[in-house]
Amino acid sequence: MRFKKIALGACLVAVSLATVVTTAPAMAQASGKVQFFPSLTGRTGPVAPNATPFANGYADYMKLVNVRGGINGVMTLVEECETAYATDRGVECYERLKGKHGGATVFQPLSTGITFALTEKVANDKVSLITSGYGRSDSADGGIFKWNFPLIGHYWVAGDVVLQHIAKQEGGWDRLKGKKIAVVYHDSPFGKELLPIVQERAATHGFTLQLLPVPAPGVEQKAVWLQVRQQRPDMVIMQTWGVMTSTAIREAIAVDYPREKMFGTWWSGAEPDLKDIGASAKGYNAVMMQHGAEPQAAVIKEILEKVHAKGQGTGPKDEVGQVLYVRGVVGAMLAVEGARAAQDRFGKGKPVSPEQARWGYENLNLTQTKLDALGFKGVMRPVSTSCSDHMGSSYGRIHTWDGSKFTWSSDWLQADEQIIRPMVKSSAEKYAAEKKWTRRTPQDCQS
Amino acid sequence: MTYNAFVRVEGMPLIVALLLGGLCAMLVGVLFGIPSLRVKGLYLAVATLAAQFFCDWVFSRIDWFTNNSSSGSVAVSGLSLLGWVIDDPNEKYLFCLALTSIIALLAKNLVRGAIGREWMAIRDMDVAAAVIGIRPMYAKLSAFAVSSFIIGVAGALWGFVHLGSWEPAAFSIDRSFQLLFMVIIGGMGSIMGCFFGAAFIVVLPIALNQLLPAVGQLVGVTVSTAMISHAEYMIFGALIVWFLIAEPHGLAKLWSIGKQKLRLWPFPH
Numbered sequence: 001m002r003f004k005k006i007a008l009g010a011c012l013v014a015v016s017l018a019t020v021v022t023t024a025p026a027m028a029q030a031s032g033k034v035q036f037f038p039s040l041t042g043r044t045g046p047v048a049p050n051a052t053p054f055a056n057g058y059a060d061y062m063k064l065v066n067v068r069g070g071i072n073g074v075m076t077l078v079e080e081c082e083t084a085y086a087t088d089r090g091v092e093c094y095e096r097l098k099g100k101h102g103g104a105t106v107f108q109p110l111s112t113g114i115t116f117a118l119t120e121k122v123a124n125d126k127v128s129l130i131t132s133g134y135g136r137s138d139s140a141d142g143g144i145f146k147w148n149f150p151l152i153g154h155y156w157v158a159g160d161v162v163l164q165h166i167a168k169q170e171g172g173w174d175r176l177k178g179k180k181i182a183v184v185y186h187d188s189p190f191g192k193e194l195l196p197i198v199q200e201r202a203a204t205h206g207f208t209l210q211l212l213p214v215p216a217p218g219v220e221q222k223a224v225w226l227q228v229r230q231q232r233p234d235m236v237i238m239q240t241w242g243v244m245t246s247t248a249i250r251e252a253i254a255v256d257y258p259r260e261k262m263f264g265t266w267w268s269g270a271e272p273d274l275k276d277i278g279a280s281a282k283g284y285n286a287v288m289m290q291h292g293a294e295p296q297a298a299v300i301k302e303i304l305e306k307v308h309a310k311g312q313g314t315g316p317k318d319e320v321g322q323v324l325y326v327r328g329v330v331g332a333m334l335a336v337e338g339a340r341a342a343q344d345r346f347g348k349g350k351p352v353s354p355e356q357a358r359w360g361y362e363n364l365n366l367t368q369t370k371l372d373a374l375g376f377k378g379v380m381r382p383v384s385t386s387c388s389d390h391m392g393s394s395y396g397r398i399h400t401w402d403g404s405k406f407t408w409s410s411d412w413l414q415a416d417e418q419i420i421r422p423m424v425k426s427s428a429e430k431y432a433a434e435k436k437w438t439r440r441t442p443q444d445c446q447s
Numbered sequence: 448m449t450y451n452a453f454v455r456v457e458g459m460p461l462i463v464a465l466l467l468g469g470l471c472a473m474l475v476g477v478l479f480g481i482p483s484l485r486v487k488g489l490y491l492a493v494a495t496l497a498a499q500f501f502c503d504w505v506f507s508r509i510d511w512f513t514n515n516s517s518s519g520s521v522a523v524s525g526l527s528l529l530g531w532v533i534d535d536p537n538e539k540y541l542f543c544l545a546l547t548s549i550i551a552l553l554a555k556n557l558v559r560g561a562i563g564r565e566w567m568a569i570r571d572m573d574v575a576a577a578v579i580g581i582r583p584m585y586a587k588l589s590a591f592a593v594s595s596f597i598i599g600v601a602g603a604l605w606g607f608v609h610l611g612s613w614e615p616a617a618f619s620i621d622r623s624f625q626l627l628f629m630v631i632i633g634g635m636g637s638i639m640g641c642f643f644g645a646a647f648i649v650v651l652p653i654a655l656n657q658l659l660p661a662v663g664q665l666v667g668v669t670v671s672t673a674m675i676s677h678a679e680y681m682i683f684g685a686l687i688v689w690f691l692i693a694e695p696h697g698l699a700k701l702w703s704i705g706k707q708k709l710r711l712w713p714f715p716h
Contacts, residue, residue, distance in 0.1 A: 043672055
């Protein structure tokens with residue numbers, strides 16, 4: 001009886017506290033001149049080890065921008081919302097954050113599943129989506145996808161660069177005829193998005209594909225790798241993310257598949273996947289979306305000096321400069337530079353609206369000089385977007401794990417736009433036909 | 448199925464597509480309900496769990512269902528009802544509210560009617576029910592049929608009106624467990640309980656998400672987003688255990704007890 005009274009009392013206190021506490025912060029929120037960048041994080045869930053450095057890099061670069069004086073004086077504001085890589089939580093975070101602090105400038109969901117869901121909504125809500133290196137590959141066609149920006153790369157670029165590298169290693173595309181390439185992929189829209197390009201190349205050059213889907217979250221791969229041991233493909237391409245990658249590599253070690261013949265895409269080759277395995281994973285390759293692990297880059301050194309040294313770092317210091325951290329920095333840089341481009345057109349010194357920011361992302365012109373000045377010398381190549389091309393750059397390079405760190409094992413490779421552009425266009429048009437969207441008019445491109 | 452109805456038939460009205468989706472779910476539900484004629488209780492729960500994995504496999508592997516989409520993810524846009532285009536979250540809410548009210552009323556009527564009494568009789572003691580002339584097969588399969596229809600319509604609404612796109616992972620086993628917990632926590636055998644259970648499972652994590660940083664600020668502790676996510680799980684799990692101990696008949700029972708006590712004081716009538 002007494003316990004019930006205590007429990008009832010506790011509930012009443014909690015409810016009253018809740019009402020008091022939730023009204024207070026609403027009044028305390030400042031609404032000054034800020035450019036709001038929401039951050040959808042995956043700090044928990046199946047991709048936590050990989051998505052956490054990305055979120056930290058994103059937040060740290062935004063802090064650096066503020067230290068450098070903001071975007072022509074306008075400070076950036078980052079608010080995080082945890083999605084745990086789940087589509088419904090991502091959608092809920094999006095709905096909650098899109099109108100805050102004067103309107104979210106851009107969303108970077110870091111999840112293909114969430115991107116697919118949000119693609120439906122952003123056209124109505126008029127806010128951009130940057131999906132660098134993931135999401136819908138056909139969203140590079142800006143004539144159909146007005147609000148999606150797969151800046152600096154998508155999965156078809158990754159697949160093409162990997163296959164070009166493999167072909168180069170073998171001595172030419174004709175040497176691939178008759179070879180067998182296995183694709184171990186996450187059984188979800190993320191994993192399946194790689195398949196069209198590898199199937200296209202396989203049809204053209206005569207190598208066979210062995211498609212091996214792995215059900216999410218990807219910790220059960222014994223069956224898949226036993227098949228690999230049986231079939232002995234010449235190469236294995238991996239489209240994995242999060243814990244699935246390290247599981248795959250461990251299984252490959254268990255069936256003694258040579259790591260030199262394994263090629264991950266850019267979400268499947270970072271330190272969290274490999275550092276626990278260490279020397280046994282030596283020789284594992286991954287294609288990188290321009291940047292890799294960049295501890296020597298000027299921007300990284302600046303972050304260490306101006307953000308971490310002042311105790312403002314978002315995550316642990318030894319993460320700074322790692323592959324996924326740098327990807328977060330690059331993502332933040334693209335977000336900020338788009339807003340800056342929009343400010344150059346619509347008025348410097350004041351925050352840009354989400355629609356104006358969209359114009360900025362569609363008219364990005366990051367020359368090598370600009371990138372070097374921002375601290376990205378040697379990390380990135382020029383990016384130039386337009387109405388019809390929302391990708392802006394299609395370069396990649398391969399890095400290899402040497403047991404304790406990554407080293408570059410290829411030159412800059414450019415994905416073959418002759419093959420990819422028609423695929424993007426036809427896929428985008430198929431989507432538009434289903435959704436009854438029409439291609440944008442030239443006047444719309446000028447706005 | 449709703450997606451297929453939309454995509455393959457030009458100009459399919461929204462309600463018809465939703466109902467078609469519900470009908471297909473009903474057929475599948477009846478098919479997987481057949482084991483209920485032989486097994487009961489926990490064993491039946493496990494047998495029907497097979498439906499989860501079978502459907503997952505079917506939608507991943509058989510391309511016809513996703514209209515040969517290369518990514519396996521499908522979406523419909525431009526949902527409209529008699530010229531009223533539904534794209535605002537408020538409009539979506541109203542649409543779902545209207546459908547939910549209608550279906551809840553129909554369900555309540557079913558429960559109060561003859562078929563509902565048959566279900567209750569089978570639930571309480573199926574041998575005795577068979578003795579007094581209730582056909583077990585009809586009652587059990589109709590229970591599966593009605594609940595599958597409702598869940599089919601709900602799934603179509605959730606996938607297309609709320610999320611916007613559908614992928615197999617969105618309907619994973621975690622989702623099935625969530626639905627099971629909604630019913631258990633809300634109170635089995637009660638329509639009101641379903642609403643309570645759903646509110647608990649859906650709203651509580653969001654409320655915690657908003658509340659925890661605010662409470663943390665009060666005591667001067669910054670709560671990181673990862674910590675909020677972990678805390679959600681912990682508090683949520685603890686509450687589920689507490690509810691099951693304190694009131695095994697669920698929130699609906701707590702609500703009816705609350706009503707009784709409130710009628711004594713301060714709202715006697």
